[in-house]
Amino acid sequence: MSGNPQLAHHDLTARPDARLLLRRHGLRCTPGRLNILSLLSAPELHLSITEACERLVHIGDVVHPTTVYRTLEVLTETGLTHAVHGPGATRYGITGEPHHHTVCQRCGHISALASAHLTEAVGRIEELTGLRPDTSGSLLVYGRCADCGDDL
Structure with a gap:
């Protein structure tokens, strides 16, 4: 120490x-x-x-x-x-409560989303595509954060 x-x-x-x-x-x-x-x-x-x-x-x-x-x-x-x-x-983040992540494709900012907020959406994604969260229980959602906006 x-x-x-x-x-x-x-x-x-x-x-x-x-x-x-x-x-x-x-x-x-x-x-x-x-x-x-x-x-x-x-x-x-x-x-x-x-x-x-x-x-x-x-x-x-x-x-x-x-x-x-x-x-x-x-x-x-x-x-x-x-x-x-x-x-x-x-x-890298600490593994605790199951959660998903949003990732900004422009700046790389990562935010955690509690699994409880996406339970229905994850179930529907699995139903439609067969895609399930990985072994950590996480899905990654890519897009643009509010700071980066919509401009290309």
Whole structure:
């Protein structure tokens, strides 16, 4: 754990639930894993590897991008985080309540949508096409966010 006092509110090393969560998934509780889980713990937050590195540096934890990438890959393989692919860099979010994602095709902004809001639509999509959410329970919906508008 870093001695930086700014890191204390982001650091999960003192939280037994994060440690327990990692152990349940067969993972060691390293400071890097705990800090990355802490970064992603805000609801609806999805960060690229570059953004995660920048935030870690900002809170005083300088980590090589390769380490962040490998950590996110391990956390994603075990289901603790999930990857959202869209235009630009892959973004990672914490896996919690089942949800879907909207992805702006222009700027890459990602928003989470609670599964409950789309239950009927997902059922209808499956009925019409046979397409079901992936193993994480997520569908990706692509379009343009309000900031990017309709202009091509």
